[in-house]
Amino acid sequence: MSEHQAPDSQARMAELFAQGLTTGVGRGIKHDSADKHVTGEAVYIDDRLEFPNQLHVYARLSDRAHARILRIDTSACYNIPGVRLAITHEDIPGLKDIGPLLPGDPLLAIDKVEFVGQPVLAVAARDLDSARRAAMAAVIEYEDLPPVLDVVQALRQQHFVLDSHTHQRGDSAAALASAPHRLQGSLHIGGQEHFYLETQISSVMPTEDGGMIVYCSTQNPTEVQKLVAEVLNVPMSQVVVDMRRMGGGFGGKETQAASPACLCAVVAHLTGQPTKMRLPRVEDMLMTGKRHPFYIEYDVGFDDNGRLHGIDLDLAGNCGYSPDLSASIVDRAMFHADNAYYLGDATINGHRCKTHTASNTAYRGFGGPQGMVAIEEVMDRIARHLALDPLAVRKANYYGKTERNVTHYYQTVEHNLLEEITAELEASCDYEQRREAIRAFNADSPVLKKGLALTPVKFGISFTASFLNQAGALIHIYTDGSIHLNHGGTE
Structure with a gap:
């Protein structure tokens, strides 16, 4: 604010700031086309007059x-x-x-x-x-x-659209061999039509x-x-x-x-x-392709509290018949294979399997959900094996603030609020009381069973191709005060 502004002008600006009217922060702003959407006036490609x-x-x-x-x-x-x-x-x-x-x-x-x-x-x-x-x-x-129609068959035959690659930290083989407990397993994660x-x-x-x-x-x-x-x-x-x-x-x-x-x-x-x-x-x-189905194989070692000592994960994405965006999608699944957990010594293998099906493509989350589902299955499997509350196992494996805070791809996790957020959510949702009520219900109900889950998510928002992490916009301000904004987004 200029020091030369009149006092009443300064007071008015202060009032506007107090009301939050000078910015969009805290204000509900409807979609640019909201009125057209709800009235049916919004024009899509098939609504255009034909030539x-x-x-x-x-x-x-x-x-x-x-x-x-x-x-x-x-x-x-x-x-x-x-x-x-x-x-x-x-x-x-x-x-x-x-x-x-x-x-x-x-x-x-x-x-x-x-x-x-x-x-x-x-x-x-x-x-x-x-x-x-x-x-x-x-x-x-x-x-x-x-034809090769099954992702497991493609994995066994190394029928790939692109070469496999690995993220590795430490010696997972040694960590698994020395772990007090060890489990192996596999799971299929289905695709999804847009x-x-x-x-x-x-x-x-x-x-x-x-x-x-x-x-x-x-x-x-x-x-x-x-x-x-x-x-x-x-x-x-x-x-x-x-x-x-x-x-x-x-x-x-x-x-x-x-x-x-x-x-x-x-x-x-x-x-x-x-x-x-x-x-x-x-x-x-x-x-057209769908969300990539994944086949996961895991080998995990852990202690009596469920804390990981080491893990081997094989993430096999069913890419369909061509590369499309599968390289980046399997990459993101590998980057999110830890979700919110410190894996210890870890080996993460990513495989881009070729099957004679439509080429699978981008889908909300872009491989991240598939990677997170894999480690969440591991957490639940450990909890069942040790008869522990699944949330206790998850908290035991959370990334720390000053140690146990480096991912399997060697990025330091900073500004970590996992413990505080979890504690607040546990208290506000009455987690323990609801867990006890569910145990009591399940003990007396031979057929119907209830469950409860509180699951963290860590999700990276940047592109692995670093040149894509940029944006630009061009604003024209016209003599009548109207504005034209040109930007690189869609909708």
Whole structure:
């Protein structure tokens, strides 16, 4: 505040600060589109007015998990009225692979298919039903190949999309051998469908200079821009992506929104007509990946109080048929394999298993939940083995403030409030009283049983690729006082 401000102005500013009106801190601010959401006025991609002469695209999907393509005949597609074009990978003018970080995701299958639901060809027609009927009329001949469908089989056969790697601190083998107690076990952690309200969808309009305007439901507009440019073999500057809002994403539209956008762009490029592709729900669930299922094996040593002496963990992520983002997802599972606990001497192995299923992808938590579930299973297993309260075992293994505070990847845990938070929660939720009430109930109830859990979470918020830990924004302030904010986020 300037020393030259008038006293009454200073008093008014003080009053505003006291009311919290000069900042957003402590104030409820509704979503920018909240009114439109609740009234149904919010415009999604499928709500946009269709362009004149717009084509609709439908992809013919593989019905084989692993097979060599012997022949594709699209001539019968053109017998369906309204069909404009049928394409295979041979019709793509530029790059044929749309893998986000590493190759392995052909836009349309090349020579073989590697999961049920892989796009093999695409048909563009005046309406979606005609495109679908035409795509199903195409003839595809296959020679079946042996599929790998189980993550344990893939792990045993070392059938990986990328090499495995290890985080290690100390000598876990020696620690396990000398531990008073030792347990081994395994568990499966299932996948999860994103099931966003709006399926994958794109609508594109070719521009006069050979470029493309892309209206897309995506969490990564820059990547869609890059991949559309690559499949068309044009500079990125000739592709514009317009992304107002998504009808849900949860990670499912980070990389896998690119396929419909690129297919539309190829068709629009070849025909000169605006093109739209909206995946029906069944095709969306067949074509796109899910949360990575994990298979976990553990070997853990501990003392009479349940405190860890050493641990070996193998985290096997079911990546599906291609790398996608699996390297980073398994990395994050490894980084979160300690959750809130000091592991002692530890060896954490991460495996990126290849199976002939849809390529699994980003999902809320990005591998972190799978890593945390593994160590929480270990904590519960130790508690059952020693007949101890599970919370007592967890507290015995908490990271300390000045010692036992270094992770298995050699990062020091700072500003640790675990003990204080846990004590406050135990008191405020009457943990001990509720635990005793549950014991009494379970003793008298032969069928119905109750349970109680208080579980900590430590979650890292940065990217393992350090260059991604940045952001920027551009603000325009206009002469009438209105503001335009341009930033790199979606929604």
